[in-house]
Amino acid sequence: xxxxxxxxxxxFNRAIQTKAYxxxxxxxxxxxxxxRDEKDFKSLPITDKSSYIYKSAYRDLFPRQQIxxxxxxxxxxxxxxxxxxxxxxxxxxxxxxxxxIIRDVFQIKKTDSVLAIVCFSMGIWIAGPFTxxxxxxxxRRGYKITVATPGIEREDILSLLKNVAIHYDQIIINGYxxxxxxxxxxxxxxxxxxxxxxxxxxxxxxxxSEKWRSDLMARLNLANPEAIVNIYGSADAGVMGHETPLxxxxxxxxxxxxxxxxxxxGQATILPALVQYDPELIYxxxxxxELVLTANTSIPLIRYNIHDLGLIxxxxxxxxxxxKYNLSKIAQAKGLTKFKTPVLIIKGRSDVAVTFxxxxxxxxNIKMCLERGKMSQYFSGKFAAYSDxxxxxxxxxxxxxxxxxxxxxxxxxLETWIKNEMVNGLEHTNIEFRKxxxxxxxxxxxxxxxxxxxxxxxxxxxxxxxxxxxxxKPKIVLPSA
Numbered sequence: 308x309x310x311x312x313x314x315x316x317x318x319f320n321r322a323i324q325t326k327a328y329x330x331x332x333x334x335x336x337x338x339x340x341x342x343r344d345e346k347d348f349k350s351l352p353i354t355d356k357s358s359y360i361y362k363s364a365y366r367d368l369f370p371r372q373q374i375x376x377x378x379x380x381x382x383x384x385x386x387x388x389x390x391x392x393x394x395x396x397x398x399x400x401x402x403x404x405x406x407x408i409i410r411d412v413f414q415i416k417k418t419d420s421v422l423a424i425v426c427f428s429m430g431i432w433i434a435g436p437f438t439x440x441x442x443x444x445x446x447r448r449g450y451k452i453t454v455a456t457p458g459i460e461r462e463d464i465l466s467l468l469k470n471v472a473i474h475y476d477q478i479i480i481n482g483y484x485x486x487x488x489x490x491x492x493x494x495x496x497x498x499x500x501x502x503x504x505x506x507x508x509x510x511x512x513x514x515x516s517e518k519w520r521s522d523l524m525a526r527l528n529l530a531n532p533e534a535i536v537n538i539y540g541s542a543d544a545g546v547m548g549h550e551t552p553l554x555x556x557x558x559x560x561x562x563x564x565x566x567x568x569x570x571x572x573g574q575a576t577i578l579p580a581l582v583q584y585d586p587e588l589i590y591x592x593x594x595x596x597e598l599v600l601t602a603n604t605s606i607p608l609i610r611y612n613i614h615d616l617g618l619i620x621x622x623x624x625x626x627x628x629x630x631k632y633n634l635s636k637i638a639q640a641k642g643l644t645k646f647k648t649p650v651l652i653i654k655g656r657s658d659v660a661v662t663f664x665x666x667x668x669x670x671x672n673i674k675m676c677l678e679r680g681k682m683s684q685y686f687s688g689k690f691a692a693y694s695d696x697x698x699x700x701x702x703x704x705x706x707x708x709x710x711x712x713x714x715x716x717x718x719x720x721l722e723t724w725i726k727n728e729m730v731n732g733l734e735h736t737n738i739e740f741r742k743x744x745x746x747x748x749x750x751x752x753x754x755x756x757x758x759x760x761x762x763x764x765x766x767x768x769x770x771x772x773x774x775x776x777x778x779x780k781p782k783i784v785l786p787s788a
Contacts, residue, residue, distance in 0.1 A: 311586050315348050315601060316341070322607035324370035327363035348610075353599060355612040356389065356543070365390070368606045375605040379433045381542030388738060391433070391542050392605040400588055401437055402444025404538075404546045405509075409445060411646075412533050412551060413507045415477050421452045422475040424467055426482030426490065427511070428742060429458035433542045434511060434665075438481050441546075459746045464490050469499050479507045483665035484515040484537075485696075485703035489747070491526060503528040511538040512665025514580035514653065517562055519696075532559065539582045539653060541613055544602045548584030548651050553643040557581060557625070557650075560634060567632050571620075571652060579617070580653040583646055591619050591651065598651070618652040625650055661692040663705040664751070666739040668692060673707060676732030685715050685725060687760065705753040710760055717757060726755045 319342050322328040332339065335352050342348055354360075366372040369392070376395070380388035409415045423442045427434035439456050446452040455471070457463035459482075468490075472478045480487060487508060494501060506527060520535050529535070532555050539548040558581045561568040572579050584591065590601040592610070598617045602608050620628075626644070629635045638644050661668045677686050689710040694703055707729065711717070730752060734741040744751040758764050 311590055312342075312345075314587065314590055314603065318601055318603050318607045318609055319348075319351075321370045321603065322609050325607065326367035326372070327359070328607070328609070330363075330367070331359065351610050353594060353610050353612055354608070355614065359611075360389070360606070370607065377436075379436065379542065380431045381433065388431070389542070393437070393545065394605050397545050397604060398437075398440045398444055401441035401546055402448065403588075404549065404585070405438075405441040406445045406448060406450070408509065408536055408538075408549055409450065409479075412536055412549075413477070413479070415450075415507075417449050417451065419451065419476040420474070421450065421477045421479060422467070422472055423452055423454045423479045423481065424464060424472075425454065425456045426459060426464055426480060426486060428739070429456055430742075432739070433545075434540075437545065438509075438511075459486060459743075461490060461493065461746075465494055465497065465499070468494050468501070469497075472505075473500065476505065477507060478505050479509060481509045481511075483512050484510045484519060485664050486747075488519070488523060489702065489750070491523065495526070501527055503530065506534065508535040509538060510535065511540055512662070514578070516578055517559055537580060537582070539580060539584075539651065543611065543613055544589070544600055544604055544608060547589055547600065547602075548582035550581070551583050551643075551646040552641065553625070553638065553646040554581045554583050554650060556634075556638065556641065556643055557628075560632070564632060567628070570628060570631075572654070573618075575654050577655070579655075580651075582651050582653070583648045584651055585648055591649075593617065593619055596654075598653070616654040618654075620650040620652065622647045622649060661694055661705065663694045663740075664703060664743055664747075666737070666743060668705070668733070668737060668740065672733060672736045672740075675736045676729050677709070679728065679732050679735075682725070682728055682732075685712055685721075686710060687712050689760075702750060705751075706756065707753050708756045708758055708764060710762075711757055713760065722757060725757065729753070729755050 323332075323340070331352060331354070337350060337352070339347055339350070360368065366374065369375065375392040377393045378390055379393070380390050409421075415421060425435050425438045425442070427438055429435035435456060435458050439454050442452055442454045446454070453475070455467050457467060468478075480490070482490070487510060491501070506529065508523070514537065520532055523529070523535060524532065533550075533552045536550045538546055538550075540546045557571065558578070561571050562578070571581070588602070592599045594612065596616045597612055598615045598619075599610050599612045600608060601610060626635070629638050673690055673692060677683060677688065677690070687710045691708045692706065694705050696703055709729075730744075733753070734744055740751070756764065
């Protein structure tokens with residue numbers, strides 16, 4: 308992938324105005340004052356949250372130590388929030404990307420009245436406030452957009468759908484995929500009018516299956532899959548990419564064609580996300596199997612590892628794949644080839660055990676639960692976590708499988724105590740889980756299975772390529788294909 312020299316120089320010139328990055332270059336004995344070519348860029352060190360952000364004083368991360376005007380948080384693996392900042396430039400970029408989705412994917416005109424309902428968590432988290440700010444930026448560009456910010460308060464969302472949405476030409480519901488489904492199911496139970504020609508959806512925080520998309524389409528009689536667009540973002544870098552009609556088409560075709568699936572996704576047994584991104588705004592590399600980015604954020608990020616597992620395909624490579632599988636004419640006829648930006652294939656994270664309602668449950672969260680008080684005496688230290696959808700339901704469920712120590716004999720009283728301790732522990736070690744529990748109640752409770760070491764469930768987990776963690780220091784072990 309060709310590097311955008313303008314972007315690289317812009318970020319580098321801002322980075323060397325920070326004490327933190329100058330200190331890092333000194334530690335690595337790198338004496339660059341400016342970038343001459345890609346070789347210089349590739350000589351710069353890889354950074355990440357642990358090795359760079361956490362090792363620096365906050366002020367030292369900003370150019371000239373000037374703290375930006377907005378601060379927000381992401382939940383870290385230890386349960387303590389990590390604080391991030393953004394300024395006007397990041398919000399303009401958010402507006403630019405949301406405008407592209409509204410204009411180019413949803414094909415909404417400036418003359419259409421639009422109600423944007425933000426159903427992401429509000430408060431100190433990034434998704435809700437940043438989405439609201441992005442839509443306000445789009446409105447400043449001449450679109451007739453009204454923004455509502457109920458967050459994950461379901462009754463407030465339903466009230467908006469019942470009483471306010473009827474006054475608008477278009478309704479864009481923004482939220483985490485399983486939560487959106489919960490809201491729509493409840494709205495239909497209450498017989499709210501949900502006209503399919505008006506409804507659009509922007510999701511984030513978690514990739515979803517094409518079955519989830521088709522289920523939502525069928526439930527609402529939506530005609531086009533591109534009425535549902537998933538955004539790829541992070542607290543570190545904001546919005547990094549999003550689905551397009553081309554990426555959605557490719558993902559759907561890959562499900563039907565095993566050869567195309569393997570061409571795009573390799574041996575992945577869980578369907579990866581597929582998005583496109585603007586190389587003028589962000590530069591991606593792959594180091595090993597991990598995605599490394601360079602972006603002009605409030606904290607200039609150079610060769611920053613977000614620990615997402617993925618691949619990059621240029622548009623010429625995608626064009627060649629379309630041609631190889633006789634899809635070029637179909638794509639051209641549908642107008643898909645106008646989306647010419649590079650493609651990211653995102654397979655998951657290398658440092659997260661499982662995602663549930665778009666929040667991250669880390670190996671350390673579960674490990675810390677098992678080490679609380681008397682809990683440790685009952686377990687070997689081996690555990691696995693995953694999420695899925697219950698049969699006959701659109702609700703997402705979190706599963707945690709724990710291996711019992713060899714001498715432990717279960718009874719109903721002990722089992723109840725262990726499960727309550729696990730839930731209390733997750734609420735204590737993961738702030739976002741606690742907020743989710745407060746919002747959706749018993750639906751957030753995990754299905755906790757207490758297994759012996761010889762239980763056949765461990766083999767089933769491995770075959771399904773679910774996260775598998777063991778020992779004093781948790782790590783992700785991806786099963787071989």
